[in-house]
Amino acid sequence: MLLNSLGKYILLMRLSFKRPEKFSVYWNEVMHEMVSVGIGSLGIIAIISIFIGAAVTIQTAFQLINPIIPKSVVGSIARDSTILEFSPTISALVLAGRVGSSMASQIGTMRVTEQIDALEIMGVNSPGFLISPKIIAGVTMIPLLVIVSVLLGFTGGYIACSLSSEVSTSDFITGLSDGFNSIIVTVCLTKAAVFGFIITSICSFQGFYTSGGALEVGQAATRGVVYSCVMILFFDLVISRIFL
Template identity: 45%
Template sequence: MNPGFLYHFGKFVQWFPQIFSKPENGRMYYKEVVRQMYDIGVGSLMIVFVISIFIGAVTAIQFAYQLGNSFIPPYYIGYIVRDMAIIELAPTFTCLVLAGKVGSNMAAEIGGMRQKEHIDAMEIMGVNTSSYLVMPKLIAALIMIPVLVSISALISNFGGYLASVATGYYSHSEYVQGLRSFFVPWNVVMMYVKAISFAFILTSVSCYQGYFVKGGSIELGEASTRAVVYSDILILIADYIIALVLTV
């Protein structure tokens, strides 16, 4: 195993409890949480909307192609798009994309503050910067990313509808019948478990990369890249583990 990984894992584990120390001023943290919720939530709506439409549309087209002239009833298309979106594509795809958008932003924001001595300035004032800079982001992500994933699941179904009904492959009633068939509420639980886990991963990894950045603009760029790459890899590993644990 790469010793660098163990070093960073140990450093991360040591650093992490500092994030959850008592805030110096609850109101300041609250304001920061609201600001982050807006940035993460509203700021990511458009990209989530676009990818979700295509997730649903491509899933519908692909399965329509797979089903072909088989004996599987046509209404299954709605059922397949719905479950694919809820169980896998909405949480995983959305969070992979958010790791790129939100994660890199967090790493760059905190890393930039480190380089401009803003973090040192706050430390001198007596602010617990690990807590003030990371905790609001973490709370905001844990609230907003599941909301974005829910929206993504909803819009994916709409994307599937557009690709299959609006293009004339299937009828409205067939698609809707599929959407209403074989619904398993546990799948929604699984979606939220994934969304929350992925939100935690992408936020904490990105903040860690930004907080401990050293050097200049090149290193900051590298830290942003690492934030995305490591978040994506860990999200995929977590996806596998969650699927294994919650479906077996």
């Protein structure tokens, strides 16, 4: 069963990236998906990033405030934690629920209402037309959203420092720049791109092979989100182990 599903997944990905019949139509679809994934998700990413950045800073300060330890260490640890783990991983998990479920439901609805069959009868490569723009948008826009998440996480940490007396804002800013290693940015963006591919490809796969009615569409969307979250956590570990 697992090998059969994996084979169908690989075949679907191959069909999704065949040469398109008409580039202008695919380009319009890519732009539409970029707006949906990027602009549509900006609000929720902004909210969670600010609060997570503030919470990480407060908890780090609580654990490390000691006369021997420089207070700027709080900023360094909050920076590395935000860039390496919190922004890419938590953002991806949230986007799996928002973006992934939407994609699975959209494609699944088209399948059960026979719209995909109509596209294939007209000679359109339905996986390429429906799935490749979503994958391109996910791999492109989710790293950009993660960059925004990192910056807003730092902003949340700065706000938390300004509202508390444990760590000053100047110490926090000093910690953000002390001992910075550019490899963490590489790891962050690699995770974001891989997570974007995982979310869009798995959820599209679940929607594309939906059969039945509205109940099955909902089940396919749920499976897409659950499988995406599991694979995000798995590849989070794999990428961290490879780079770090």
